Amino acid sequence: MDVLQQLTSEEMELLRSSVRIIAENATEVGCSTYEMIFEQSPYVKELFHFTKSDDEAYRQKKTVQLAQKYMQVLIAFAEGIEDPSMLEPVSTKLVEIHRRIDDVQMAAHWGVFTECTLCNIRKVLEKDEHFNDMDRLDAAIMLWRTVMRGIVRRLKVGTFSTSYYLC
Template identity: 25%
Template sequence: MAPAAISWYCFTQEEKNDLEHSWNLVEGKKNHIACDIYEMIFNQCPEARRLFPKLKFVGSKPDRKNNEFAFQAMRFMQVIEGAVKALDHLTSLDVILDNLGRRHGKLEVNGKFRSYYWSVFLECSIYCLRHAFSKRMNDKEVDHVIILWRYLLRDVMKKIKAGTTADIAHRMHQMSIDDSRKYSLPAIQHKESNASSAGTDFDDIL
């Protein structure tokens, strides 16, 4: 199934330049920013911890020295970095983000992931980026670029969420097909035939 047709925000060349400039100012701190984002996510949404059973926590805070924590934080940061590096060809990210979303479909079906987590991820990312920018830019500049970052990350989240929704729909469709096959007459007849050939009482199988 093709990725959902969600349009990217159309940035002007000046806006692209501003996004790239702001990223260049903080790129050297991206590992630290990534960990800040994930720590804030866990503080704002403690239930999200169950998505990462291997993470270690010291009290209510994640152990930032834990390799699993750093790995997960950087994976998320790579998505953010990939978006700002692809400003001239954002549609090239569609398949990647769609696949990323589909990998979360199973987690949501199993009750481990909630769709509102994407909003939490977005707001925590914006907050931590604003904090990082404020150390290198004046308030007016920060206010300007953070609006652009919100447009960019909002669309990234929409693309991922669309992939998750598509995967869930596919799984539910497959489940309905499996249920139909399970209770269809041909399936029952096949089961009766197997039971007879095995010399087993059919009633013992049900």
């Protein structure tokens, strides 16, 4: 998370203002992200057992729950930049969940998640008057990309160190 700790006060304020908007629209961003991921990467969809159900209401309910959890983690990371020690429990849980995915799937999985998430964050932010300025919007998206990279880095380090001990 070292890059995140080097953000300027202006960048931190921009990230905070975008976090408020994203938090208000978390379910929308999360569900749109998962829909996009499932469309673009069917192999990722297969990682989630509920997507195989014939019950549309059940699939929708589980997608919403998953999307909300995902956005809670993303927002927690964005809010925890100033005190990364707060992120250890979240990081540990993410590593436990994602440890079951092999390295090749993991690399592709997070690339798709990052790009789809950023696309949906952009869609929500550009609707807000505080992000009418394209430079401000682009700067906010770059900050969210930095947050996503921080999460992926923690997952990679945690997965590799955990799998090392499991051998």
